[in-house]
Amino acid sequence: MEPPEPSSDRLWFWFAISSLACLAALAVSPVKDYFQEYRGYQDRFRELMFHRAGSLQEVRRARAQAAGIRQIWIPDFGGRVDRCITCHLGVEDPKMADAQQPFRLHPRTPHTPADFQRFGCVICHGGQGRATGRDEAHGLVPDWDAPVLPVRYTEAACGRCHEADAVPEASLLSAGRALMSRVGCYGCHKVAGHEDWRSEAPDLSGLGQKTSPAWLRAWLKSPRDLRPGTWMPDFRLTDDEIDVLVQFLWAQPPTASQDLGPEEDPPRGDQGRGKVLFSESRCISCHTVEGRGNGSAPELSGIGSKVNRRWLAAYLGNPHAFEPATRMPRYRFSRRDVLDLTEYLMEEFTDPSAPAAGPPLRPAQRSFQDGEATYKKYGCAGCHRIAGRSDPVQTGPDLTGIGEKPASLLDFGRRDDLPRRLPEWLAAKVSQPRSFRDGLKMPDFGFTEADVGALVTALLSLPREEVPERLRDPAPRPRYAPPGRFGVLVSEYRCLSCHQVGGAGEDISTAPLEAEGSRVRRDWLKRYLLLPITLRPVLAERMIPLRMPEAEAAFMADFMDNVYRDNGIPDEIFPAGPPADQVERGRKLFFERYGCQACHMVGGKGGYYGPLLDGAGERLRSGWIFWWLRGPQRWRADVREPDYGLDETDARDLAAYVGSIPAPKPAAGRAASGDPSRSAGSPRAGRGVP
Template structure:
């Protein structure tokens, strides 16, 4: 009995001890957490770097504790600063990680409290342990954006296509628009996206069966500027689709226009050549690779479209495709005939068989199958979008693709890939169908740089819309496009295909029209619209000669003069300024010392990077010159003209000097004074 009780006590003592040890494990783990030693390291590092005793004491007094930034509007807590204590500490400028000072950016150090860390870098803000915080495990909730794709972080808030200081992101987004990703994939703020793919309702009278075969097999082999991707179609599918396309009825008015055009006599190719170069077609199109490349390559166009179709299209492109970027020129009947004669004579594929433009006899069974293939392959997404039904897209939604974790991505057969989202996205772009059998995404043939840019743009797509408080201010208000006669002219000449107005428009022209009314003189503009000439010879893209009649030019110039003005640009910059500010001689001296000559031509000499300034007084308004000189980059971020930080007086003097330049004679006069 006594012995038993002693043994029991021993067992009790030992198990109690074991129990205590087990209980101590958790508090011990708690005490030895990584961030505590990191903070102690920071403390000693700070003390060794402190410039004063007081600063050193401040480091010493720092308690070891979890630090966090609470982002109320984002409903997020970032504890990254628990380990990265030096992000806003200038004394930690070149300290080793994780203590180092954050490099200066548009948002650091100013916005740390407002934006935290995960707004840009992603990762798990709540976490206080490294693998989870950085999201390096496959199960990690939100992996950090790798540095190579960091601009994706900018795109989480900056949802516009162009984001200043984020060129990679902007390029990726532009590529996505061009490739038409949004036609098949739903992405927030692109609900209204409409692909630029042409409607196919006139294709049966435009081209032949052989050409459609070649095109469907590989569009980029036919036209290097093609935006249509390669669908890797089976020969059977190509045959069926061709029959289907030829079975589609042509709208009556277009059919009549084409028929009429085909019956017209051929024009004069030599005159057509002149018109072709004068009309600046290669500001958008390419001919054998030369040109802007935003419109189709033309060097083989006569082997893809019949002369009658080309002629009818040239006369009214917008009747064929209401959203085409091609302007409607004011060619006379004869001029358009000449132009088509030149194109059909010169721009043909001499290796192509004769029957490339021969229509085919439609087989109804094949056409029926082709119709099914057309919807099965999703062709309608780009070529026949159903208006108003933007919610049902052919492909999966892409919102939130940038926040996916590797574990929720289907790598399928691609066991060769690194298990992270960028690798998955890049492989999807390079070889979309390699993941599993039956996938339908076509290949776009992006090169490595394009893929990198597009992956950056994709990683910027978050699942949640940007909260009100974090929406960046719109860069430039979306200037209105007037209605009525002026609006119709802007539509007709497709000004927005090349020029930007506010946030809309293409980027072929270097001159946005948003403030054009404050910039140029009305009379000069009327002349320029009627007969546009080269302003900057260094640029390949030039304003086409639309042959705008005088009344239309006046209407447009007046509208620009009254609509597209910036109230911050003074009408008369010299108003209320003392006399010495108007001194053109001082201004000329500045012109020489600042080296303006390097880029601009005045009189006989000067560089040709910038526009010549010879006729400045008749072209530009003084208020604009002054506003430009004060801050050239305010009007376009990528302007190369240096911002010299001129004082008001210097800017005015330079304005006064430029205001004396009236063509060659006047330039010589001022020069003569010297």
């Protein structure tokens, strides 16, 4: 192998050098491969396992812990692979409850630790499941659209599978979704699953006969100044826009049913009697007065300065003629009741700062057209209806998939102060909707910080990617509607504004109606419908006296007695009345063993946390009491009565005693007996109300 040319020595030298350099360059990759980030974490975790090992077995296990990538594979979810557990090694190890991240034990949730293998991690937390480096896995790299969800919004993930508005154990998400529905996001934005959403905002037909132009002007200028806590957002309208809108709204004629009656000037009523009626009718079970009350209906302070006396009288006579979609029931007030209530509301609930009525409006054609354009521009019809018009609704962007929108597609406009991330953008959008650039139309809702957190959670839960069918928990769709004449009465008295039945209705009352017939006795129910008594003194919301005619009460009681039955609940367990020895034993159990009087009042003594039990036998079926005592949470999960795990004998004896507690005498002010048909205006129902 003698060198053939003299210059080859130099050539051989460079050949050797470049070969070595090439080899060194090739070695970089395997070395990098060996010293990957996750190996460091795995070494640290192994050390931690040694430190915390409590037995020889655990030491052995720590020693046997091999280095390598770990993953959860979910073949029926698009073949997802989550390798988070390559570094988050302690998620299932109770010994790591207080370890530093990434080794800490996963907190308990309804799905952990049972469902790790079913879901993986990314479905809840976001990030890039396949990655094995820290920044890549957390999605903090430019090419990954879904970075890890900040922990405060984690509940958004619950909403990807649980599509109902109320999600148990996800209070923030539920609050956010309730808020979205309440403030009317769906009026302007399309969101899958809420296509049939209906706003509760007032019907604007015939607005001219309800209030004054001056009041409307002040209202449009700044709704929250006039009525703090209103859901009407502030559109930041200019004075000019307000003028033309008022022109437009004033020109909308009332519908045929919105008839104020023949009297030009209704007679004045008795304010004192109106006040009694107001408290007796328990208006604040729904309305608020200066912020106090349930809040499911509008604030009433200031109403005297807002509405027209004649309109109010007509409205109280039949609210449904004016607001077909209102939740307010139709009280069967007499004409005198109506006038007295009107007098009280008009005189008592005035707002000195409200604008004076001012002169009537002079119509102008051009302003009307501009007003119509403004009405359409801001999408007012998303929430408000005007009879005979079909204006564009849902004028805002579609929100489907907003929860996974890449930050690069968001318009940050002039908000240079925000980090370029979706949650921050959403929070800024709902709290300061028009701060991004000029010409935006979304109004200001005046959300609190807590509201914003809840809303962002709810918005982040609107996914682009469908979860597999097996994981979906769809919102209950088929809405139950009570049938026939009963249904008509239920609608008339708006029972479902407070009660739930078959998944329909609001949850203001504590009593769903599904098994009402198995629960209470028919005669008691009829009396209760005619004149409700206080059952749970601790609650502010009470059943309202609707003044229904006796025939209607009898019909409703009969219907519920026959239809709203649960065959799993026994009917009567003492057909011949409770035996005396069982009653006596039950009495001892009640007072001595279980101390029921701590919460329940019997004979005027005891706590008032639970329902009053005087006359419970007249109210409740013995089978119900027995069934209830054996596990109250079978009725509703949030029942506060503790489950004492009573055996059958104890439950039976207790039921015997509770069923035999005598009703108090009528003189004590209770209406459990006696003739309930009475003249309107009797103040008895108001008594005993704290």
